[in-house]
Amino acid sequence: MFAGLTDKARAARINRTLATLYPDARCLLDYSNALELLVATILAAQCTDKKVNEVTASLFRRYRSAADFANADPAQLEQEIKPTGFFRQKAKSVIAACRALVERHGGRVPESIEELTALPGVGRKTANVVLGNVFGQPAIIVDTHVLRLAARLRLSKETDADKVEKDLQALLPPGEWTAFSHRIGFHGRQVCFARNPAHDRCAIAQWCPSRP
DNA sequence: ATCCCGAGGG
DNA sequence: CCCTCTGGAT
Numbered sequence: 042m043f044a045g046l047t048d049k050a051r052a053a054r055i056n057r058t059l060a061t062l063y064p065d066a067r068c069l070l071d072y073s074n075a076l077e078l079l080v081a082t083i084l085a086a087q088c089t090d091k092k093v094n095e096v097t098a099s100l101f102r103r104y105r106s107a108a109d110f111a112n113a114d115p116a117q118l119e120q121e122i123k124p125t126g127f128f129r130q131k132a133k134s135v136i137a138a139c140r141a142l143v144e145r146h147g148g149r150v151p152e153s154i155e156e157l158t159a160l161p162g163v164g165r166k167t168a169n170v171v172l173g174n175v176f177g178q179p180a181i182i183v184d185t186h187v188l189r190l191a192a193r194l195r196l197s198k199e200t201d202a203d204k205v206e207k208d209l210q211a212l213l214p215p216g217e218w219t220a221f222s223h224r225i226g227f228h229g230r231q232v233c234f235a236r237n238p239a240h241d242r243c244a245i246a247q248w249c250p251s252r253p
Numbered sequence: 254a255t256c257c258c259g260a261g262g263g
Numbered sequence: 264c265c266c267t268c269t270g271g272a273t
Contacts, residue, residue, distance in 0.1 A: 068258085069258080070258080082258075082259095083259085083260090085257090085258050085259080086257090086258080086259035086260070086268095087256085087257055087258095087259065087268090087269075087270095088257060088258085088259095088269090088270090088271090089256095089257055089258085089271090089272085090257090090258060092257085092270095092271080092272095093258090123269090123270085124270075124271080125269085125270090126257085126268085126269040126270050126271075127259085127260095127267095127268050127269045127270085128268090128269065128270090129268075129269085130259095130260080130261090130267090130268055130269085131268090131269090134260080134261095161260095161261095162259090162260065162261085163260085164259060164260050164261085165259095166258075166259060166260085167258095167259075167260085170258075182258070183258095184257095184258035184259080185256080185257070185258065185259085186257095186258065187258085201264095202259085222258090223258095226258060229258090230258090234256095235255080235256055235257085236255070236256075236273090
């Protein structure tokens with residue numbers, strides 16, 4: 042309870058306000074199909090979406106199918122994705138995940154959270170990005186921004202991303218999950234910075250226990 | 254020094 | 264729970 046509201050009512054007001062503030066909130070990774078978004082999201086770990094897009098612009102011209110990535114030369118793929126950081130791990134994950142796509146799913150990207158997270162290098166965050174953005178399934182995407190803002194807004198007391206995901210699911214209707222995630226992401230990047238949050242120009246400060 | 258649309262291993 | 268993997272931006 043904060044500001045005389047239940048957490049659910051407060052979450053609803055926060056969501057509504059952010060929806061007005063960021064009517065165009067969406068995934069900012071460039072992609073044209075599920076496979077491209079899956080790969081882009083693997084590359085997005087601890088990296089800005091802008092940097093990922095710079096890399097994938099040429100990458101997706103060279104690799105067009107799961108089989109293409111599955112058969113990639115690891116050393117070459119490492120060089121191609123180097124600017125995104127963690128390039129050895131990510132190259133390994135992309136190749137292993139795509140190999141699993143070819144072997145288990147006929148080269149297609151599966152549409153369930155269980156099958157997605159069973160892919161090497163694919164956790165709940167990556168799986169939810171794909172489910173929410175290309176398969177139209179309700180998905181709370183707990184990235185660094187959602188994790189940080191959920192804590193500051195006290196929409197969850199948990200620090201574990203999976204538990205925060207559950208808490209947020211309980212506070213919002215499924216139809217809002219994906220859009221809410223993007224709105225929080227936008228607000229995290231533009232106002233509620235990791236280091237010095239701009240409380241003075243924050244549209245949801247009245248519902249935020251962390252404001253000065 | 255800290256952060257960026259994380260995941261896996263110990 | 265912790266740690267590592269990576270490098271560029273701020």
